[in-house]
Amino acid sequence: MTQTQHTNRPRGGSSEPLLSVRDLRVTFQRQGEEEFHAVDGVSFDVRPGQTVGLVGESGCGKSVTSLAIMGLLPGRGNRVSGSAIFDGEDLLTLSPAAMRDRRGSEIAMIFQDPLSSLNPVISIGRQVTEVMERHQGLSRKQATPKAVELLERVGIPDPKARLLNYPHQLSGGMRQRALIAMALACNPRLLIADEPTTALDVTIQAQILALLKELVVDTGTALVMITHDLGVVAGLCDEVNVLYGGKVVERGGRHGLFRDPRHPYTVGLLNSIPRLDAARGEKLSPVPGSVADNLPWTSACAFAPRCSQVVDACTRETPQWEGDQVVGHRCFNPMGGTR
Amino acid sequence: MNDTTNHTTDDSTDHSTDDRTEDARGARPTFGQRRKDRIDQLATAGTVDDEPGVSLIRSAWKRLRRNPIFLIGAAITLAFIVLAIISPWIAPWDVTARPLLDKVRPQSNPVPGPEPGHFLGADDRGRDLFSRLLVGSRQTLIVGVVATLFGLLGGLTLGTIAGAVGGWVDSLVMRIVDVMLSIPSLLLAFTVASLARNPSQWTLVIAIAIIQVPIFARLLRGSMLAQRASDHVLAARSLGVRPTAIVFRHMLPNALGPVIVQATLSLAVAIIDAAALSFLGLGNPDQSQPEWGQMLGRAQPFITEAPHLAFYPAGCIIVVALGFTLMGESLREALDPKTRR
Amino acid sequence: MTQTSESSSDATSDGTDVLVEASDLEVYFPIKSGIIFDRTVGHVRAVDGVDLTIHRGETYGLVGESGCGKSTLGKAILNLEPPTAGSVVFDGTDIASLKGEDLRRERKRFQMVFQDPMSSLDPRQTVENLLLEGMRAHGLDTDKDATRARLRELMSSVGLPVAALSKYPHEFSGGQRQRIGIARALSVGPDLIVADEPVSALDVSIQAQVINLLQDLQDELGLTYLVVAHDLAVVRHISDRIGVMYLGGLVEESDGAELYDVPLHPYTRALMSAVPVPDPQVEDSREQILLTGDLPSPANPPSGCRFHTRCPWKQETLCDTERPQLRVVEVDGASASHRVACHYAEQVASGEIQPHQVEAVSVESGFTGPVDGPDAPPEAYVGV
C-alpha cells in the first residue's frame, strides 16, 4: 500500500501555504431563532499553484466559508472566529479598508451567477478597466489595451467589440469569462471560485474548466474551487475537502480520495452519482434521508442518522479529526482502511 | 486547532472494535436490526413528523405575533375600531348640543377654550370638541372601510377577469384602468364627488372607491398573470383540472397576498382622502354627523386664534393612518416568501 | 414492462408497440415588438421539425444544452404548449389537435413531473388536496373509503409517511417535494410521464433516491417515461433510448448503451467528452473535444446543419447548405435503430476526416439581432 500512501499526498505539498485557514467558524444569529453554525471549525491550507476543492451538498457551508475568508459576509447577524492567514496576515482581523485593497488585487473571487455579479448598466470593458484603475493605478487609456488582452486570453471572440457590450448582451459562458477576466486583471495570487460552472451547460463548463486549469498552470495562481460536482473535482483539484454540516469530514489528494474514500459520506456521494461510463440498470445506492436529519456536531456525528457505518459512539460524541493538513477524515468507523 | 491533531486515533479505534466484538457476541440482531429499521425508514425519504401541517397563513401569523411593529399598528387600529363602535355611549356630550354657546364671542373669543367638563374646549358653535372627536371616528371608519371594500370588490372583479381571460378582454380592461390611473387620484375623486347633487357620506365613499378600483385591478391582474405562468398552474393544467377551478383555487388565492397588503395600506389612504374631500366641502355637510376631515375643514377660519381646533382631528387622522400603514407593512413583510424560513 | 404488454391489446410480446408518435413537431414562439401595436418580427424556433417515437414501457431520454428546446418538446407532446405544426399520436389519438374538454379528459393518461419541486406545488394546498385534485377532476374520487386507500397507496409508493398528507409543501425538503410531485402525477393513473429535469434541482445524494424511485415505479406500474435532462449521465442511467437535441432538432437517436459506445454525431461526441466523470484516472486520460462558442440563437438558427458553426468536423460542402436528416448509417457497432443527422457520420466514425480548430463565433444572448441597445426579451404569453 505504499503506492497509495504516496499518491494520497497531493502535489505542492512541500511549499509554505499561501492561505492557511484554521478553525474557521461562522455563526448566524437571527432574531428570535437559535444560533446556527453554518461553518463549524474548518481548517485547510492552500499552497501556491495548487487547486484545492471544497465539495459538499447545498447548505454545507461552502459559500459561507469563502465569503468569510473574503470578508464579504453581511455585516450583521453573524459571528466569525478562527483565522485565515494569507501571506502572514490574518484576513479575518484586517480592517475593512485593508481588506478591500487585498480583494481584487491579491485575492479575487468568481461567483456562480455571472449576471448578478456584473453591473448591468456598465459596459464589460469599463468593468474590467475599473479594477485595474483601482488597484494598479493605471489610467483608463493604459488599461484598455490590457483589458482587450485579458478578454482575449479568457477566450472571448472579438474582444475589442465586446468591450462596449453590456452584460445582458453576452451569453452565460461569455459572462463567466468576463468575470474571470476581471478576477485576473491584477494577477491575483489566490482565486476563489464559488461554483463557477454550475449555471452553465456541460460543453461551456468544459471550456471554463479548461481555461481555469490553464490559468493555474500558466500563472501559478492558487485556486480554491467550490463545487458540488465530484466530477469537476476529479478533473481539476489537487486536494479535496469534503464538507458536511459545516465541518470538513474528509480530505485527501484527488487520486487517493477517489480510489480509497474513508468517510462514509464521501463513499455515499460517490455511489449515488450516475456515471456516464457505468452500465445501464445498475442501481444507485443513495445516501438515505436528507440534511434535515442531521444531529448537532456538539454531541454526535452530524451524519450519523444517514450513515451506513454508524456505531454507538457516533451518536454520543463528536468524532475528532484523524490525520493532518493533507489527508485525514473525521469518522469513528471509517470505510476502506487499506492505507 | 485541537481537531487537527492526531491524538484521538486510539480513542476511536477503541469504539469500533468494541462494537464489532459486541456484534460477534450476539448483540448483532438487535443492534443491527434497529439500525437497519432506522435506515430503511430514512431510505425512503427522510423523516416527517406527525404534527399536522402549518399553512403559510398560519406561519405568517406566527411571525407577525412577535413583530412589535405589527403589534403597535394592530393596537392603534383596534383602539380606533372599538372607539368608533362605542363612541356614542361614552361621549360626555351630545354632538349637536351647544353647552358652551354662551361663551362664544365672535369678536374676542370665537372658540371657547378648555374648562372643567370640556377638557378640549368647544368649537366655534360651542359644541364639545372632545365628544365630536370621539363620535367623528365613526364616520371616518365607515367611509374608509366601506370605500376600500367597494374599491377592493371592483378591483378584484376587473383584475380577475383581465388576468383569467386574457387576450383582448385583458387589453380592454387594462387600457381603461390605465386611463383612470393617469388622472391624479384626488382630482378624480374630486370630480366624481362634485358630480353629486347633494354631497353626503355616500358621495365620499363612491368617489374614494372609484379611485381605488384601478389600483387593485392592476395589482391583481399583474399577480394573476405571474401565477398563470407559474409551474404549479401548469401542473394543474397538466392534471386536467378545469379552467375555472384553476382560476379560483390556484391563481386567485395565490395572487391575493399583495392585494390584501395593499388593502390595508389603502385604508389609510382612504381615510386621508376622505378627510381631504370633506375638508374641501365635498363630504357630508350634516353637522350632526361629525367627521374628522369635515372638522378640519371647519377649523380653517380660526387657524390663527385656535390652532388646536385643527390639530386634534389632524392628529387623529395621522395616528389612525399610521396604524393601518404599520399593519400593512408588517403584513407585507410576513407574507413575503423571501423572509420565510 | 410485462404488465403493460398484457394490458394493451395490440402489444407484441417484445414490448415494441408504440405509445407516442410525434411527427414533424414544430413549436415557434412569436417575437413581438412595437409600442402600440404588437407586430410579430420573427420566431423563436424552439422545436423545429422533430420526429419521435416512444414505445410502451420504455424510458426515452432527451438530452441537450440549455435552450435547445427539450422542455418545450416535452410540453408540446403533452399539448401544454400547443404545437405550431405537426402531430402527436398518443395510443391512437392525435393529442395535438384536441382542444378544451376533450383534451382535458385525455390528460389523465399523460402526466408531467417538473424540475422545481417547490414552484410546481401550490403553496396553499395540503398534500392531500394536491393529490385529490386530479382525481376529482377526472371523477376518480367517488367512493370515500377507496379514495382514502388510494391516497395511502400513493404515499407509500413514493416512500412518504401518511402523516405527510396533512402538511403543506413548504414543510418538506427538496427530495420529499419531488416525491409529492411524482405522487401527484401518479394520482390519475397515467400511462406516460414526462419528467422535465426531475432531479436537477436536487442535492447529489437526493438525486439518486429520486432516480431509484422513478425506476421502481416504472417496474411496478409499467409506466412509460420521457425524461428530459441536461445531464447526460443521469439520462444514460435511466433511459432505454436516448435522443440528443441541438437547437430545436434531434441530431442523434440510439439505444442508451450504444450511444455511449458508438457516438456518431460530432455534437454527441463533444457532449460526451465534456461530462465530468468522478474518477481522476478517467479524467486524466480521456480526450476532450472542446467546443468553441455558444449555442446559436434559436430565433436565427444557422443554415444547413445547425451545428456547423461549432462543429470541429465541418466540411466545405453540404454542412452549411443542407440540413441533414436523421438516417441509419453503416458503421461498425451501430444497429439499425441508431439514427444520426450528420452528412459525414461515416467518415467521422472511420476517422477519415479529422477534427480541426474552429474559430469561435460570438453569439448574442436574447432573441434578436441588434446588439447596440438594451433589448427587453419578449413577453411570454401562456394561456390557461
Ligand SMILES: Nc1ncnc2c1ncn2[C@@H]1O[C@H](COP(=O)(O)OP(=O)(O)OP(=O)(O)O)[C@@H](O)[C@H]1O
Ligand atoms: N446571511 C445568512 N444568514 C443566515 N443564514 C445563512 C446566511 N447565509 C447562509 N446561511 C446559511 O448557512 C448555511 C450554509 O450556506 P452556504 O451558502 O455556505 O451553503 P453552500 O454550501 O454554499 O450551498 P449551495 O451549494 O447551496 O451554494 C445554509 O444553511 C444557509 O442557510
Ligand SMILES: Nc1ncnc2c1ncn2[C@@H]1O[C@H](COP(=O)(O)OP(=O)(O)OP(=O)(O)O)[C@@H](O)[C@H]1O
Ligand atoms: N413561452 C415562451 N415564449 C418565448 N420563447 C420561449 C418560451 N418558452 C421557451 N422559449 C424559448 O424557446 C427555446 C427553448 O426553450 P426550452 O425551455 O424548451 O429549452 P430547454 O432545452 O428546456 O432549456 P433548459 O435546459 O434551460 O430548460 C429557448 O430559446 C427559450 O428561450
Ligand code: SF4
Ligand atoms: S453535418 Fe457537418 S457540421 Fe453538421 S455535424 Fe456533421 S460534420 Fe458537423
Ligand SMILES: [Mg+2]
Ligand atoms: Mg453556495
Ligand SMILES: [Mg+2]
Ligand atoms: Mg428546460
